[in-house]
Amino acid sequence: MKFLPLLILFFSSLFLGETTESNGYQPGDKATDFKLKSVDGKMYSMADYKDAKGFIVVFTCNTCPFAIKYEDRINAIAKKYKSKGYVLLAINPNDPEAQPADTFELMQEKAKVKGFFFPYLVDEGQKIYPQYGATKTPHVFLLDKNLIVKYIGSIDDNSDDASAVKEKYLENAIRALDNGTEPSPATTKAIGCSIKTKKKA
Template identity: 75%
Template sequence: MKKFGILTLLTVILMSFTSISGYQPGDKATDFKLKSVDGKMYSMSDYKDAKGFIVVFTCNHCPFAVKYEDRVIELAKKYKSKGYILLAINPNDPAAAPDDSYELMKVRAKEKGFTFPYLFDEGQKIYPQYGATKTPHVFLLDKNLIVKYIGAIDDNVEDASAVKVKFLENAIASLEKGQEPEVPLTKAIGCTIKVKK
């Protein structure tokens, strides 16, 4: 009886951890409908011919997110022609991070010349589903919205020219070959997502 009780307790703990942690590689992601800086609503179902989606949780103010901005812009350009749509999502609550307001998102997108939707997770409903914890935090989905890779873009936050391993690009290369990524999960390095207290 005691053994059964411990097993039940462990199961409950694991289930509660899973629900907190969000998606894992192999899970099917749910679509979303979020407002972009152009005032339009976007969802993955808008892209019928997409081969996959690069969902990047990012923001205006986080130093890590800022260091990755140019790389995110390049990724969007490089992979759009290959059928992969990059969607950037700001998960921060502007009450906790005023620099990440929708109005300032519009300013930042214009300054940087974003060519991809920069979406606002109003009410912070989407990032918990995904299990995003940092900005930036990347989720690679195939055309069926199956999660194939979660984590960091590459192995060097500080210097794009010193990157040795391009985690995200390697995962996309595997998908292109019809294979599963060798490394489906890495640790996202960045700022914590800001929630109103």
């Protein structure tokens, strides 16, 4: 029985886990742009979207059960808000050596099968997610047109059942940004899997 608490702790850190304090961005900070390769082979950055009203940066992946549950919701948000001037960019932060199902080729397959409506980017060398302070997949950062961080956290309040969502945190934050007001809450706890990194020698 003494192993049970250890197993609970292990799985809690793997999947749910409290979002730990990081050295990444906080609401009000200015984010740095990036230039990352997408599954279509092209390079993308926020500077490419001169007329954007804001950016939805989602750290996600192929493999995390929580990321999989949110795939359709992320796609729907990308479609809904593109016409309103908001660009969704999804970034896979996992190292494929640590998580073999997150290779670039399998990202391409995932995007094709799911019909992703957004660029699905790879964080080669894992340089971008630490800048943002992302700790989970999925983990969302909403930026205004000047790349000022307005919201960080979860997409909504129910990772298990999209039909049972009561609070659409991300969409509420976008609505506030669109209305010229500050999102409230500006942060929520990101629910998901830990980002996979190579073990240090």
